[in-house]
Amino acid sequence: MYKLILSDLDETLLVNHHVPIENVQAIKKAREKGIKFVPATGRAFNMIPQILDEIDAYDKEGEFSICFNGALIVENKDNRILNFNGISFEQTNKLFKLSKNYDVCVLIFTMDMCYIYNANSDEVERKTAQKAPFKVMEVDNIDFLKGDKIAKILYEKKDVVYLKSIENDLQKDIEKLKVCASYSSNRYLEFNTLGIDKGFGLRWLANYLDIDTEDTIAIGDNYNDEKMIQAAGLGVCVTCAADDLKAQADYVTKHDYDQGAVKEVIEKYVL
Structure with a gap:
């Protein structure tokens, strides 16, 4: 049973920098089953408050974000930094x-x-x-x-x-x-x-939450998502991804990011 879903933001979860309602509703249903949904993004934490608010995770205890491609892992409540591995x-x-x-x-x-x-x-x-x-x-x-x-x-x-x-x-x-x-x-x-990527972020957070990586899903579309797609129990590529990235995924969505790709994954593998 899957317990943790990591999703890239741009060209995966978002459309015009917002979370479409169909994705919001699917995330809510996944949470009702006890599954954690975590944004895993190249963005800074201070760039995603509105996105977190749209998925009802803003300033919430027990909700998490992975930022800067895995360099920063945060518990959303009070922006509590759990791990930071920056570049010198x-x-x-x-x-x-x-x-x-x-x-x-x-x-x-x-x-x-x-x-x-x-x-x-x-x-x-x-x-x-x-x-x-x-x-x-x-x-x-x-x-x-x-x-x-x-x-x-x-x-x-x-x-x-x-x-x-x-x-x-x-x-x-x-x-x-x-x-x-x-x-x-x-x-x-x-x-x-070196060594810091979204795959590192997935493994670190899964370990922190005492979740086996086999019980994780990672959804992405680009090469900065590659390591977390490889690390997850279920690695998913959005259909807009390059062919060589799709070849590494366990599943490629039928819908594009602006057609509810994240909703598709949640409905297929969680609900």
Whole structure:
């Protein structure tokens, strides 16, 4: 019997940054059966209060969130941090300097703020729509972040082929810096510290809740969801996912994210 469901947000649970009513209703029915539903997102915790409110999990004891691709695990009541594994300033600074060799927008997430360098209007509009606290950087160094808790750094460009070419170029640097790379929303190349991903988040939270990983479901659509899809007892890909990611899933939804994919999974495997 499944006891824990982890779901990605963008292009999985959400439509236009909100949870469709059919998904809300399915999550409610799953909870009535004693199953925990946990967002597992690349977003910061301070970007998801409205989403948590829509699924009746905002500021609730015994409700949890996995953020920054697994770098932050929170109990929603009073934003109680259970585990944080960020990226060091040294790792971030090196990746920031390397970014200047490429045509990308750079986003650096601390616990409380998103700093955007080489900002484009599209990304600023996206962060505004996501209700993300952000600042556009006017300087080309990040010394001001020394001593801050940095969660991750991203390169942004709406050209995944170009982003993958960057990852190939930086392979030796990635290995030397002990970071891991993943992709999301068909526009982000994300860097977390090595070993930190949504699969880590799933295993950590399952252990914390004394739930066997075989009793977990993970639902996602992109490469930053890959590790949790592999780690879950039931790994699910939304039908919009790339074929190589779908090949790793135990189940691929018939419906897309904007057609109730999460509802489909809950109805099929829980209800």
